[in-house]
Amino acid sequence: xxxxxxxxxxxxxxxxxFAERGYDGTxxxxxxxxxxxxxxxxxxxxxxxxxxxxxxxxxxxxxxxLERSDALDAVLARNDPxxxxxxxxxFTHTLLNKVVSEDPTWRSYFGMxxxxxxxxxxxGKAMSRHFDPLVRRFLDALRRAMPDADETNLFxxxxxxxxxxxxxFADTKRIDALxxxxxxxxxxxxVHQRLVPFISAGFRALCxxxxxxxxx
Amino acid sequence: xxxxxxxxxxxxxxxxxFAERGYDGTxxxxxxxxxxxxxxxxxxxxxxxxxxxxxxxxxxxxxxxLERSDALDAVLARNDPxxxxxxxxxFTHTLLNKVVSEDPTWRSYFGMxxxxxxxxxxxGKAMSRHFDPLVRRFLDALRRAMPDADETNLFxxxxxxxxxxxxxFADTKRIDALxxxxxxxxxxxxVHQRLVPFISAGFRALCxxxxxxxxx
DNA sequence: TACGAATTTCAACATCTGTTGAAATCAAAA
DNA sequence: TTTTGATTTCAACAGATGTTGAAATTCGTA
Numbered sequence: 001x002x003x004x005x006x007x008x009x010x011x012x013x014x015x016x017x018f019a020e021r022g023y024d025g026t027x028x029x030x031x032x033x034x035x036x037x038x039x040x041x042x043x044x045x046x047x048x049x050x051x052x053x054x055x056x057x058x059x060x061x062x063x064x065x066l067e068r069s070d071a072l073d074a075v076l077a078r079n080d081p082x083x084x085x086x087x088x089x090x091f092t093h094t095l096l097n098k099v100v101s102e103d104p105t106w107r108s109y110f111g112m113x114x115x116x117x118x119x120x121x122x123x124g125k126a127m128s129r130h131f132d133p134l135v136r137r138f139l140d141a142l143r144r145a146m147p148d149a150d151e152t153n154l155f156x157x158x159x160x161x162x163x164x165x166x167x168x169f170a171d172t173k174r175i176d177a178l179x180x181x182x183x184x185x186x187x188x189x190x191v192h193q194r195l196v197p198f199i200s201a202g203f204r205a206l207c208x209x210x211x212x213x214x215x216x
Numbered sequence: 217x218x219x220x221x222x223x224x225x226x227x228x229x230x231x232x233x234f235a236e237r238g239y240d241g242t243x244x245x246x247x248x249x250x251x252x253x254x255x256x257x258x259x260x261x262x263x264x265x266x267x268x269x270x271x272x273x274x275x276x277x278x279x280x281x282l283e284r285s286d287a288l289d290a291v292l293a294r295n296d297p298x299x300x301x302x303x304x305x306x307f308t309h310t311l312l313n314k315v316v317s318e319d320p321t322w323r324s325y326f327g328m329x330x331x332x333x334x335x336x337x338x339x340g341k342a343m344s345r346h347f348d349p350l351v352r353r354f355l356d357a358l359r360r361a362m363p364d365a366d367e368t369n370l371f372x373x374x375x376x377x378x379x380x381x382x383x384x385f386a387d388t389k390r391i392d393a394l395x396x397x398x399x400x401x402x403x404x405x406x407v408h409q410r411l412v413p414f415i416s417a418g419f420r421a422l423c424x425x426x427x428x429x430x431x432x
Numbered sequence: 433t434a435c436g437a438a439t440t441t442c443a444a445c446a447t448c449t450g451t452t453g454a455a456a457t458c459a460a461a462a
Numbered sequence: 463t464t465t466t467g468a469t470t471t472c473a474a475c476a477g478a479t480g481t482t483g484a485a486a487t488t489c490g491t492a
Binding site: 107199 | 238240263272281327337341348352356368372375377378384386392393410416418421422
Binding site: 243244245256258259264265332 | 478
């Protein structure tokens with residue numbers, strides 16, 4: 001247990017509270033009270049509340065994008081076009097591994113992302129700014145894997161994929177009740193085993209060669 | 217344009233604002249100011265803020281559950297076990313039809329549901345209370361359609377499905393930017409055409425006869 | 433019209449909110 | 463030690479928030 005600077009304490013507490021209660025549901029005074037620092041320090045280090053939130057988003061996005069980009073490179077180095085499953089796995093693997101095995105604070109970060117990705121006001125813009133360049137790389141790889149895919153289908157498939165991931169990281173415990181305790185929303189290992197084949201099958205159904213599979 | 221009672225005006229404005237800005241991001245004074253009524257009326261008609269929100273959720277959930285249950289009955293009356301696609305369609309069809317063609321205020325309601333379904337604090341409980349009985353009926357039908365399905369896989373598939381729907385109703389405009397204007401997050405007709413085959417393929421990949429398809 | 437209930441208005445409460453300016457403290461370099 | 467810049471503390475602001483009790487008004491009905 002190393003000791004943290006005041007700035008680091010704010011970051012740690014803010015990340016957790018924003019993930020649990022959302023942007024509007026978290027006050028600077030809760031954050032600074034729990035971190036044991038003065039409220040005015042938020043202004044000094046981050047400008048204001050929005051600045052703090054943006055900085056939290058930005059910080060980890062950079063490292064994450066590099067890591068996921070490398071994962072895609074590794075897949076494509078072996079074979080390009082790569083199988084759909086491998087591309088999907090490269091995108092998802094990194095996220096879920098961080099949550100399962102690494103630094104547990106990543107869980108809060110993904111919880112924050114879940115809140116942002118579902119925010120109708122500024123969530124779409126924020127997600128696009130931080131992650132769309134990376135997503136485009138993955139869609140390029142998927143396009144090469146399924147050359148006859150309709151463009152719009154590719155984007156909508158990613159949209160469904162993103163939604164499934166987002167609800168997972170929201171960790172709402174709903175599946176615990178629905179399944180009568182059989183499943184647990186925090187069991188990211190279980191998600192990891194099932195998300196890749198589920199999403200890959202969805203992509204193939206809509207983007208694979210054999211004609212138009214849309215419904216109705 | 218019929219004239220609404222004060223209670224109805226509160227309901228109409230609250231539904232829209234809660235959908236756009238979430239529970240914590242919406243104040244009673246915004247709601248009542250925009251509705252042109254006194255703040256104290258919220259207390260009189262709904263008890264308090266949470267009471268208003270709960271009532272908004274409850275109101276439409278009842279009608280919706282009946283309608284979707286009937287849609288499932290209609291499918292099962294034709295053939296049971298029914299094809300996966302038809303079961304999935306019965307669940308999704310009702311929602312998307314309401315948004316596309318009927319009373320546009322349903323859009324706000326689904327926007328609210330999106331916020332609730334992603335809320336880590338009390339969202340899971342609220343969704344379970346209102347919708348899990350109906351969801352269990354659909355999962356029963358899917359279990360009969362895929363008798364060898366692992367129980368946990370069924371629940372996780374529904375989880376992915378729910379996430380895809382939720383992000384759709386959040387309507388964040390992210391896909392507009394990502395696709396360079398090719399797709400629009402409010403184009404629920406496009407979602408309707410693609411969600412059913414996408415989700416059905418995912419279910420089949422994880423729950424269909426031929427052994428274990430989980431990843432890794 | 434008169435009565436009783438339902439509805440609406442008014443004014444205020446205690447508390448919390450994000451933000452701020454200026455003083456105080458600290459740490460390191462000259 | 464003195465100086466300089468970074469960091470932290472303090473006190474306060476103006477306004478918003480959910481909630482409330484009681485008075486005033488409206489409405490349906492006897």
